[in-house]
Amino acid sequence: MKIWAHRGCSQRYPENTILAFEKAMEVERLTGIELDIQLTKDKELVVIHDERVDRTTEGIGFVRDYTLSELKKLHIYADINPSQSIPTMDEVLDVLEERLKKGMLLNIELKTGMYPYLGIEERVVELVHKRRVEHSIIYSSFYAKSLEKIYQLDREVQIGILDSKVSDCMYKLKGCEGIRALHPFWKGLDLSTEELAGYDVRAWFTGHLYPEKPTGTKLDISVLENQGVTDIFLNEPERYLE
Secondary structure (H helix, E strand, C coil): EEEEEECCCCCCCCCCHHHHHHHHHHCCCCCCEEEEECCCCCCCEEEECCCCCCCCCCCCEHHHHHHHHHCHHHHHECCCCCEECCEEEHHHHHHHHHHHHCCCCEEECCCCCCCCCCCCHHHHHHHHHHHHCCCHHHEEEEEEHHHHHHHHHCCCEEEEECCCHHHHHHHHHHCCCCCEECCCCCCCCCCCCCCCCCCEEECCCCCCCCCCCHHHHHCCHHCCCCCCCCEECCCCHHHHHC
């Protein structure tokens, strides 16, 4: 089973922050890191999951209504660690680029399901190619039109079809030549192991994000492996690779 860091090491450190990504890079045998991108009011690529800043910062409102400089004034509490800020995609690649060129993978989820940011696909593909890490990138989104646009921009791109149920991922896959990766919720495995044979099935989890305390428990991931899952996005990957 391949293990990914979901929003970085997001159980023990604030999600989608430079700190969480740096901690993820310390985890040996980690397959990759997953993160989420949106656009600011002034069209800058930033790494944040929620469409609003309320949950993770002291700010209020939508990411799209802030300029980058305004977002940078917000703080992300990090306990005994220095306070974090919402990073740009460029800043994250400054940290990850060397590892990506050595084989680590990065899953970039475009948060376009609620608000289809105009031009976000072009901006991220351009940035990834500028950094020459395109072969280490997997793009995903709940919004099929974003994935379609990404594929139009780069026919060699790696795409993971994201949805709650694996059957819905499979349905979206129809007509998508060359794409063999499904990204369902771990409880949405409603197809047989035989039907999933030959696909990369990367299951994602929710819950138990920082600052919630670690539960101390460890899931039996062999159950998922027996259902055809090949990879899992975990908030506490270090617990499974220690």
